[in-house]
Amino acid sequence: MSSEHVVSWKVYLAVFLALVALTVITVEVTGHDFGPFNLVVALAVAVTKATLVVLYFMHARYSERLTHVVIASSVAFLVILVFLLLTDYLSRPWSLVAVG
């Protein structure tokens, strides 16, 4: 199995500790009111955690390029779905005329 990269267990432990720390941070932040930034922080932390899991636990960092393409395209199409949905929902209030 030449292509498989064996990573030391220490890396897994470090990633685990980072994930725990990030979870604590995301809960901590909820205790303060930063307005819309609460959501931004929550999402940023979640994306960071997910990236750590994908890169290390799921070995994406050591995988072939095709795997990266698969990951990227699934995320890209999810972004397309949400983004194009929002072109409708965010621009509805700018309608041409008032009803009434």
Place this chain on the structure above:
Amino acid sequence: MTSESRTLPADHYLKSGWDLKSWLLTTDHKRIGLMYLVSITLMFAIGSIYAGIVRWNLLVPNGSQMSAEAYNKAFTGHGVVMVFFFLIPSIPATLGNFLIPLMIGAKDLAFPRINLLSWYIYVIGAALTMYALLTGGLETGWTFYTPYSTVFAESNVAVAAVGIFIAGFSSILTGLNFIVTIHKMRAPGLTWFRLPLFVWAHYATAIIQILGTPVVAITILLVALERLFHFGFFDPNRGGDPILFQHLFWFYSHPAVYIMILPSMGVISEIVTCFSRKRIFGYSFIAMSSLAIAVIGFLVWAHHMFVTGLSVYSAMVFSALTYLVAVPSAIKTFNWTATLFRGSVQWDTPMIYVFCFIGLFLIGGLTGLFLGNLGTDVHLTDTYFVVAHFHYIMVGGAIMGYLGGLHFWWPKITGRKYVESWGKVSSLLVFVGFNLTFFPQFVLGYLGMPRRYWSYPEEFQILNVLSTAGATILGFGYLFPFSYLTHSVFRGEPAGDNPWGAKGLEWTTQSPPKTHNFDAVPVVDEEPYDYASPPKETVRV
């Protein structure tokens, strides 16, 4: 054309067992393809009966032929069966399943057991949906629009929804198998730009199956949850937005149109080059346009929703993107036509279906420009113009390609020939019947006849009668291939390994192929469609 002996080979995949078990537990992609062929033919027959009921009702304007409930159940049954259980699996699950490993020089798909599983999933989904349709029926239209489907419909919505949800995973697993197979199992020397265009088309299709189908699966599941357990996702009484359902539904269901048409385009590319005996014009443009269609196809869905109260700015974005997706289809059409130029064009049945495809797909595609257009769509959407448009794509395009492909590879699949003259007659019947059925519907739509109407104003009757007459001819046109192809399985003359003098690895093995396809792993050293050199001699061991 062929120099081989006119007997079937002694050992082939059909002989690896005759009992039911050897079929139901097979992991041979060729046998699974045939099992799909039988299943979808059955579903096609059921869908056609529903279509017949619809056309029968529309002979008269006042709906005196049947009740409105019966009519509504008939057109819903027609849509659900044809879209989810015939068109979506049609070419990929039958020809794709059968041919992709042969074309890339593999012994099987990457996951043979998952391939079998996907057939079982399909059968379970189809059985459940048929149960819903036959006991109480379904009258939501195949689109399941909320809040009608979640609140007002009085039929088996939840059961049918679960059936379709299940069948969706059959499609996903087929796509998954194709993607992995095409990436990992190609024969030595078979680089990406030596792949048959049929394989490219299926690769693009598989992308849509993987990335689109799960969204409609979850959406249909939400409808079932809302209906069964009164959850609130789209319910306006709780602040839900029924338009959101349409967004999610079309995110899949528009690209799903490309699931139906892309494989057909792949078939056309194979046939047109073989029967012109000339390398296909613009290979890489056709290959890349398949990928372009798969990707851009995801960006256009809200053109189904221009009159729903979609924000006008959003509508503009979607309309512009819709025009973008028309370009790759145009590229393909031009390249196929150019392939004939200075070729050696043989008018055999598969090629006649290609002519039908190009001619009809052209109308289907070009009328799409009226519907993607913000100005004209307002008048035309939800009328018979739309009905005619998508039938020109799905019947004139997808089914013509399917029939063409079935005839082209029939000698490979069964090892036998069908009667050529029967093929020509029936292709003519299908062409005439089809146009007579659906062309009048363009006029009906432009005149303003809304779709899904059980009764209609009298001035629309003449065109409806024409349409029903056409449907009758079309029905007979479909009965012919069914009969003479079935007949040829038992009585057909042995065809030889490569009756058309075609290129591609599938023609270098015996007809019908052995269970393991190739005796030795083939090595590819030719460019694709190298018709300048004569076909390779089959290696018989």
Place this chain on the structure above:
Amino acid sequence: MSELAAHAGEAHHEALQHHFTSLEQQRAASSLGMWVFIAQEVLFFGGLFATYTVYRHAYPEAFSAGSHHLSWKIGFFNTLVLIGSSLTMALGVYSAAIGKKNRVVGFILATILLGSVFLGVKYFEYGEKIRPCLGDGPHTGCLVPGARFDAASLHVKGADLGHVQIYFSLYFAMTGLHALHMIIGVPILLTIAYFAWRGRYGPEYHTPVEIVGLYWHFVDIVWIFLFPLLYLIGAH
């Protein structure tokens, strides 16, 4: 099939399926297959996340109010449990790669244990919300959307109850499908543990452990997003 293996110039391994030319090809195909399956899962959950985005944008107060009915402490605890199970899963794959059979079994069993703890807590959480809906009496505190939904007695201020129902519909759909994925994962893990114990996996071949690991980590990632999006809306 043996002539194929010979053709590839590789010794024949008992796990090699007939239609692959080498174990390496088989491993690459299986791994790609699982990644493509996960891509499909991303879009499957994606439909729910898109719905969530639209409604959270429309009804922020209702989502905040709904979120306050959940206990973030339980969510926090479950997050830690699930991250822990991801760690044991990763270590299980690692042990297989370095050929420590007993450790593979141990780590997979630990993963199953942690997964079960998660599901147990989830069971308790659901029970709290569903119990008031049962029976004929008043359904005070019933948080299952539908006719019996009654969050009014709890502290829902400034939020419409219909909108809060949408929040809870999403809550049940998202966490329910997530839990279903875990429930499917457990018997698969058990099977893998059994074969590991039988000594089927070693440094040469342990693809099933790997791809089940991929699945399990993906389920973990879904929860990583669900936790802040459902439990932590608005200042607590």
Place this chain on the structure above:
Amino acid sequence: MNPAFPLVPVRASSVASEVDALFLFILTVTGIAAVGIWIALLYFAIRYRRRSDDERPAEIEGSLVLELTWTIIPFLLMIAMFVWGAKVFFHLNRPPDDAMTVSVVGKRWMWKLQHPTGQREVNQLHVPVGRAVKLVITSEDTIHSFYVPAFRIKKDAVPGRYNLAWFQATRTGTYHLFCAEYCGTEHSRMTGSIVVMEPEEYQVWLAGGPAPESPVLQGEKLFTDLNCITCHRMDDAGRGPVLRGVFGRSVKLASGEEITADAAYVRESILIPTAKVVAGYQPVMPTYQGQVNEEQILALIAYIESLRIPASAAAPARTPTSGAPSR
């Protein structure tokens, strides 16, 4: 209605000829393309048909110039179609300011319509020729679609939202009104007619029958009957905000957000009073869900709109129209 064999639908509105001109443009372009390709296809297929079995035509690789040509030319034509279409679409979605407002409520399986002067009609709408008519469309149950082929207009009636359409009839006559979105058993019977009359005839028609109440008056009456008036007083001593002059203006909410008080907001405030409470007030208003139907809500909206202070009547051009979950 021409009973013979029409190929073009009647054109009876000001936008109909605009839509038809665009239709004709696309038809011409696509027609030329289609015929061109068919001819090429047939010509090649016949001219180069196989004459002997061992024929081996010379290879033609493809041509970048050709590929670019048949990519770029269709692309440019499509841009032209898109731009023209967008222009027509904007026109279809922007009613003139002086349009008379007719409210449209779809209900399985009928169309309920009301004139600005209060007359109600079912499945029939009488309108004067030459006068712009703005339709405010909603639904009481499932989705319907208001479709008048002769006017080339269509707009869905979506529960919980107000959609807009408008037309200006250009010739008198009776035209089909269809429901174009499938809505159940009697969908195909949810039809009616639009009767376009000379303005004088229309006045006579209006005068016939019992004198109806205008929506504003109905709304005022409802406002009293439902006891709205006890909290929403004309002075600022009530428990609810003063409604005078509010419509079309920006309102500050308790949450700190600003929102324009449009029809959708008024509707939501009647049905879901606690959703968006005005700054400085308590969420004490009870819901009127189930007590008022869609038509009564439209009357209440008309009344509240009539309380606009004339000086500010020139409402800002861009205000929200859409329904529930759009904010």
